[in-house]
Amino acid sequence: MRERLVVGNWKMNPPTIADAVSLARAVARAHHGAVSVAVAPPFVAIPAVADALAGSDIAVYAQDVHWEERGAYTSQIAASMLRGLAVGSIVGHSEVRRDLGDDDGRVAKKVLRALAADLRVVLCVGESEDEFEHDETDAVLERQVRAVVRSVGSSQGRLIIAYEPIWAIGTGRPATAEHAAKAAAKIRNVLRDEGLAAEDIRVLYGGSVSSITVGDFAGARGIDGALVGGASLKADEFAAIVHAFG
Numbered sequence: 001m002r003e004r005l006v007v008g009n010w011k012m013n014p015p016t017i018a019d020a021v022s023l024a025r026a027v028a029r030a031h032h033g034a035v036s037v038a039v040a041p042p043f044v045a046i047p048a049v050a051d052a053l054a055g056s057d058i059a060v061y062a063q064d065v066h067w068e069e070r071g072a073y074t075s076q077i078a079a080s081m082l083r084g085l086a087v088g089s090i091v092g093h094s095e096v097r098r099d100l101g102d103d104d105g106r107v108a109k110k111v112l113r114a115l116a117a118d119l120r121v122v123l124c125v126g127e128s129e130d131e132f133e134h135d136e137t138d139a140v141l142e143r144q145v146r147a148v149v150r151s152v153g154s155s156q157g158r159l160i161i162a163y164e165p166i167w168a169i170g171t172g173r174p175a176t177a178e179h180a181a182k183a184a185a186k187i188r189n190v191l192r193d194e195g196l197a198a199e200d201i202r203v204l205y206g207g208s209v210s211s212i213t214v215g216d217f218a219g220a221r222g223i224d225g226a227l228v229g230g231a232s233l234k235a236d237e238f239a240a241i242v243h244a245f246g
């Protein structure tokens with residue numbers, strides 16, 4: 001049985017570290033349940049949020065890590081720097097692929113580095129609107145997942161995959177539960193084909209998940225939770241999403 005997981009990706013929010021601490025406290029207060037919950041604040045807020053959540057059931061994730069451990073990489077954060085602060089990191093988010101030039105090769109290196117540092121990884125994959133309209137979802141997932149999982153090996157217990165169709169992110173237009181379930185099945189086919197224990201690896205859905213839309217995904221075959229953007233910035237709304245997966 002795969003444990004369900006809901007992760008709030010705060011992206012470049014909220015405006016101050018004090019606001020991040022308040023949000024973290026509100027998330028912890030609103031959480032009473034069996035579902036695993038995590039939040040991914042911006043790097044600068046991670047220490048304060050980790051402190052605020054110490055002793056709670058809410059885990060802290062980073063939003064990215066670099067593929068090297070040390071060196072001349074201005075602005076970047078190494079996986080080892082998260083030790084004691086975060087249990088995992090999101091890697092390969094489409095916004096990082098879009099804005100910071102991550103490609104499958106870099107994403108693969110980042111995933112391996114994070115796993116080697118004993119972090120959990122939420123690997124984000126998903127097709128663009130154009131690829132969706134041209135019925136290329138399976139081909140994109142095949143490429144993105146295969147590029148990364150080949151060398152994951154014995155760390156697979158710490159790998160989580162988030163299916164996030166780019167056209168559904170922040171648009172208020174989520175994928176259908178049927179499309180998400182098909183994508184999860186495709187992802188697991190590729191994992192199986194690469195020799196991984198696909199039935200043990202969690203697949204989350206992300207893209208305009210809210211308290212209104214979450215019911216579809218909570219009931220979708222093969223979907224084990226959600227990666228939530230905008231709706232994770234309101235503690236009550238986030239709690240309602242978590243509750244739906246409980």
Ligand code: 13P
Nearest residue numbers: 009169170207208229230
């Ligand atoms: P929204 O929930 O705001 O659509 O964002 C999804 C996302 O990108 C989570 O990583």
